[in-house]
Amino acid sequence: MQEKGGKKALIIDVATELFGKYGYHAVGVDWIIREAGISKKTLYNHFNSKENLIIEVLINRDKECFTSLNQLLMDVSDPLMKLELIFNWHDEWFNQQTFTGCIFAKAASEFPNKGEEINKIATQQKTGLMNRIEKILEEIVLSEKAKSIAPIVIMLLDGATLSAQVIGNKNSANDAWEVVKQLLK
Known part of the structure; x- marks a missing residue:
């Protein structure tokens, strides 16, 4: 099992790749969740909004x-x-x-x-x-x-x-x- 920082880094990496390829508005949190292989709860435990995730990226x-x-x-x-x-x-x-x-x-x-x-x-x-x-x-x-x-x-x-x-x-x-x-x- 990955530690908490590992999941956050994974989410940032996946979001960076998707935002880079497809743009910020085109990529929804469900897409990021699917690609990262995590739950919605995991994403929102690390980022309280998509905007917050974009800022972190x-x-x-x-x-x-x-x-x-x-x-x-x-x-x-x-x-x-x-x-x-x-x-x-x-x-x-x-x-x-x-x-x-x-x-x-x-x-x-x-x-x-x-x-x-x-x-x-x-x-x-x-x-x-x-x-x-x-x-x-x-x-x-x-x-x-x-x-x-x-x-x-x-x-x-x-x-x-x-x-x-x-x-x-x-x-x-x-x-x-x-x-x-x-x-x-």
């Missing part, structure tokens, strides 16, 4: 991405190499068998109300990545230029994500990196 994914990027960039001092590694990280993600697009972008589009917690978490994730990129850029270009380029880098990464997801351009992260290199000249 987004927080969990944000932590995973943040940790993964931190580990990747930890020992790198060259800022240009750090930026390139961020694009390489995306390239690797786009080419995984399980790639279904950005769950934060999906959350922001399905929950467009800026006052909703789900939208706030999605926005914070994008803002956090942009701030991180801006700090790296400040080591390469003047602070003012870094501030204007960072949102463009996010736009290129988001566009690359959509290109990989929608039209199957698995090289889109590398294409976006080529554009960023031109912006930095």
